[in-house]
Every structure is written in C-alpha cells, then in structure tokens.
Amino acid sequence: xxxxxxxxxxxxxxxxxxxxxxxxxxxxxxxxxxxxxxxxxxxxxxxxxxxxxxxxxxxxxxxxxxxxxxxxxxxxxxxxxxxxxxxxxxxxxxxxxxxxxxxxxxxxxxxxxxxxxxxxxxxxxxxxxxxxxxxxxxxxxxxxxxxxxxxxxxxxxxxxxxxxxxxxxxxxxxxxxxxxxxxxxxxxxxxxxxxxxxxxxxxxxxxxxxxxxxxxxxxxxxxxxxxxxxxxxxxxxxxxxxxxxxxxxxxxxxxxxxxxxxxxxxxxxxxxxxxxxxxxxxxxxxxxxxxx
Amino acid sequence: xxxxxxxxxxxxxxxxxxxxxxxxxxxxxxxxxxxxxxxxxxxxxxxxxxxxxxxxxxxxxxxxxxxxxxxxxxxxxxxxxxxxxxxxxxxxxxxxxxxxxxxxxxxxxxxxxxxxxxxxxxxxxxxxxxxxxxxxxxxxxxxxxxxxxxxxxxxxxxxxxxxxxxxxxxxxxxxxxxxxxxxxxxxxxxxxxxxxxxxxxxxxxxxxxxxxxxxxxxxxxxxxxxxxxxxxxxxxxxxxxxxxxxxxxxxxxxxxxxxxxxxxxxxxxxxxxxxxx
Numbered sequence: 001x002x003x004x005x006x007x008x009x010x011x012x013x014x015x016x017x018x019x020x021x022x023x024x025x026x027x028x029x030x031x032x033x034x035x036x037x038x039x040x041x042x043x044x045x046x047x048x049x050x051x052x053x054x055x056x057x058x059x060x061x062x063x064x065x066x067x068x069x070x071x072x073x074x075x076x077x078x079x080x081x082x083x084x085x086x087x088x089x090x091x092x093x094x095x096x097x098x099x100x101x102x103x104x105x106x107x108x109x110x111x112x113x114x115x116x117x118x119x120x121x122x123x124x125x126x127x128x129x130x131x132x133x134x135x136x137x138x139x140x141x142x143x144x145x146x147x148x149x150x151x152x153x154x155x156x157x158x159x160x161x162x163x164x165x166x167x168x169x170x171x172x173x174x175x176x177x178x179x180x181x182x183x184x185x186x187x188x189x190x191x192x193x194x195x196x197x198x199x200x201x202x203x204x205x206x207x208x209x210x211x212x213x214x215x216x217x218x219x220x221x222x223x224x225x226x227x228x229x230x231x232x233x234x235x236x237x238x239x240x241x242x243x244x245x246x247x248x249x250x251x252x253x254x255x256x257x258x259x260x261x262x263x264x265x266x267x268x269x270x271x272x273x274x275x276x277x278x279x280x281x282x283x284x285x286x287x288x289x290x291x292x
Numbered sequence: 293x294x295x296x297x298x299x300x301x302x303x304x305x306x307x308x309x310x311x312x313x314x315x316x317x318x319x320x321x322x323x324x325x326x327x328x329x330x331x332x333x334x335x336x337x338x339x340x341x342x343x344x345x346x347x348x349x350x351x352x353x354x355x356x357x358x359x360x361x362x363x364x365x366x367x368x369x370x371x372x373x374x375x376x377x378x379x380x381x382x383x384x385x386x387x388x389x390x391x392x393x394x395x396x397x398x399x400x401x402x403x404x405x406x407x408x409x410x411x412x413x414x415x416x417x418x419x420x421x422x423x424x425x426x427x428x429x430x431x432x433x434x435x436x437x438x439x440x441x442x443x444x445x446x447x448x449x450x451x452x453x454x455x456x457x458x459x460x461x462x463x464x465x466x467x468x469x470x471x472x473x474x475x476x477x478x479x480x481x482x483x484x485x486x487x488x489x490x491x492x493x494x495x496x497x498x499x500x501x502x503x504x505x506x507x508x509x510x511x512x513x514x515x516x517x518x519x520x521x522x523x524x525x526x527x528x529x530x531x532x533x534x535x536x537x538x539x540x541x542x543x544x545x546x547x548x549x550x551x552x553x554x555x556x557x558x559x560x561x562x563x564x565x566x567x568x569x
Contacts, residue, residue, distance in 0.1 A: 020387075020477075032408040095312055095347035130339075136339055273415045
C-alpha cells in the first residue's frame, strides 16, 4: 500500500507541497482571478449574459457610465458616505481615547459601543427602517425635545442619504472603535505618567502622545474609508433598494447586471470600481512605506 | 479653578459615554419592545413604551413558523459548518507549506494571495456569477460553501505568524522517529495552531452568519434561504406587521448576543488581528 512515510523526505516534500497547495490555489484562481479577467474582457462588449453572441463596443460602456446620470449618480452619493466616515472616525477616536483610561463601567461601554458591528446586516437594515419610520423611534425622541414636525427620513430625497449614512455609521463605528482602542492601548503607560509629572493634561496627552503613536492606523482607516465609500451596498440596498435618490454605484451595478441582464455594462462598472479601489489601495501602500 | 474643572471634565466624559451607549442601544431596545407587543398594542402605543406583557411570544411564534426561520437557521448552520471546516483545513495546509518549506513558487504564491485581497469582492460578482453557474452550483448550497471555502491572505498571515512560534525542533524530533510530513502537520502543527484556529473560526463564522450578498445572489430558491435572506423576505408579506418583523430581527440577534457575551475577548482580539495586516 502506498504510504507517504515510505518515501524519502525529499520526495515527500514535493508531494506535500503540491497536494497542500493545489486546492487553495485552484480556488484562488477560479474565484479570485478568473472573474477579474472576465470582467475586463466583457467590459468592452454588449454581452447580455445568456446569448453566445456579443459585440465589441470599445469604450462605449465607459462613456455611458460618466455621462448618464443613472450610472454616475451613485458616485455623487458616495460623498455622503465619505463625509460619514470622518464623523465615524472622530467619534470612534473620542471613545477609544476615553476608554483607554480608567473609567467606571469600562467593559460595559466597550461592549455596547462595539456590539452593533456584530449584527447581521439585514437585521441592521430592518432595525433602521423601523427607527426612521414616520412617528417611529427617532420622531418620538425628537418630540421630547420639542421637534414636532420632523422630515420624512427615508422619503425626502434631500435627507435620505444622511439617514442611510447614519445607519452605516451606527453599524461600523464599533469596528473602527475597537481597532483604535487596540492601537491606543499599546502605547506604553509610563509615557502618560511622565507627561503628567510634566503637567500635561488629557488634551496634551492626546495630542502629543496618543495621536502621534496611532497616526498610521488613523491614516489607514481614513484611506480605507475612501474605498469603502465608493462601494456601499448592503444597508442602502436592504433599506431602500436605491430608491428616492439613494442609489449607490454598487446597487446600480447589481441591478444593471442581474435585473437588466446587461453584463457588458455591469462589467464596465465593475472595472471602474475596481480601478478606483486599486488606486486607493496603492495610495495607502505607498503612504505606509513612507512612514516606515 | 483647577478643582472646579476636573469634575466638569469627568461629568462631560460620563455624559458622552451615556449618550453614546444610548445611541448604540436605543434602536435595538425599541425593536425588543415591539417584538413583545400585540398587533393592537403596537398600533396604540409609541415605540418607546415598553410592552405590557414581557412574555407574549406570539410574534416570535409567527415569525418562526410563517417566516420559515427554522429553514434559515438550518441552512446557515450547514453552510457555516462545512465551509468553516474546509476553510480551516485549506488555510492551515497552505500556511504549513508556505511557512515550513522554501521552494521556488513560494514568493509567487504569497503575492498572488496578497494581491487577491486587494480585489474588491463586490466588483467580481458580475463574472463570478457566471462561473458559479457554469460549475452547476447556482441555486445550491454548494455555491455559498465554495465561495466561503477559499482562504485569504489574512487567514494565511494569522496561521503563518502563529506557526513561526512553533519550534521546528518539534518537526525535527518527529522526523527522527520517522514521522512523515503529513503526520507532522496532522499530529503536531495542526493541534498547536488551536488558538489561531479559534480566532479565524470567530472572524469567518461571524462573517458567514451575517453575509447577505452571497446567499441573496446565488441561492434565490426559498428552500435555500439562510437567516439573512429569510429575514430579508419579511420585508414583503409582513410589510405592515412591524411587531412580527421585530421578533424576527430579535431571533437573529439572540445567537449573536450569546456568542458575543461568551467569546468577547476572542472577538476583540480576532477583529484587531484580522484587520490591521
């Protein structure tokens, strides 16, 4: 009977390298790289996803993405999400700083602030549909403060994106918070003590000790949020399906491809998104290199 | 002056923490309230009013039975179990090869995995959909399983880092006893990787439990609904029955709460480790 241990270690080495890497690499190529190749190929065609025939259309799809409003509208809405990511970072940084010092109920607050980022995305969507309902939670809370005529949070085209970004911030804040908390807690504690002896207050400690030590992770979070804000999908899709002016580029890509069977167009949109994200990531990589 | 300032700062600190906790919890608590209210009670009371009867589980029953949530939990459990086992096996195997052996293609493989992590997954779905179709996996659990199965650079990094701290002397002494490389992997390395495996199980497990995109795109068959897609299906037929929808939301959050309370430390570490690489 064949047994691995009968072979010499040299032969075993080859057997184990080949058999252990075969499946992971096959999966990587099939589901990681093949789609990218296909995406670039079909982006220049009018393929409908079913027919074996399709035509080469050159850069037509790309021209339409940047000239037809229904396609580029999603990018405009990204600005809201981008703005939201700054708010998210600021709040996360504030709470991470406070909670890295002695606070009563530290674990409770830490857990409560983090927990939303563990919740199922569909659940988050429904929670906020409920939250923003007319005469719902938000309106009732505002009523306590004397605001009796609140806007229609998810119907008013001027406000809808802000509401959706609010839900996104609620969902992702905890994640940013826990990352920053981890980074801040790795700052050696005697630095604070030394600074305190020199008469530094909390703000000085934040500005001169904490911020410089976590600069890198703050930068990474910020840059990631650029690529994150081009591609919001789950929350807006679940909550509004992209209606009332809340369309995002990814929602449009999904509907163009899967509802209208425009695979060529969908591929072109995917290529645009792909290039943006790659560009941002390279920016991040070069930034980190500079830091080192 | 200084004496006066300190308590104010303290008050401000706790005030903001309480506001923060309130904002994090309020959207959840109102859902919990509504889930225990009867239809009439829901219509007649404000969202911030607690339910009259905290043991009114009618909505939960309706959500569970009419919303077919049992199917959702069952499917999610199957998909999670199979793909997590596969994911761990594949991840530890490739990490073992990459960390313990030096060979020509090693660097290339690392770069291939690294670069793949840069590809935004939402963009590749357009073509991925066709590939899954061509493999005959569309509308089967196989589609989700195979897509979750593949390992990525974060998993590989976590395993490699951990493996670097497992002394190669262990391998060498096993080799003196005539153990094959496979035996070394299965009997020595794999068991010692347990803490890293736990970390990865948690990150991946939460990811799969919460994923909406893949089951939504690849398994539209109602019998194949996962918890995410069965919850999404509540939007239509239960559109105006918010008390039922709220119960369904709670049903899905409860396992998350339990997992969070039980595994807090691992979860914090897992997320921090997984993200910064």
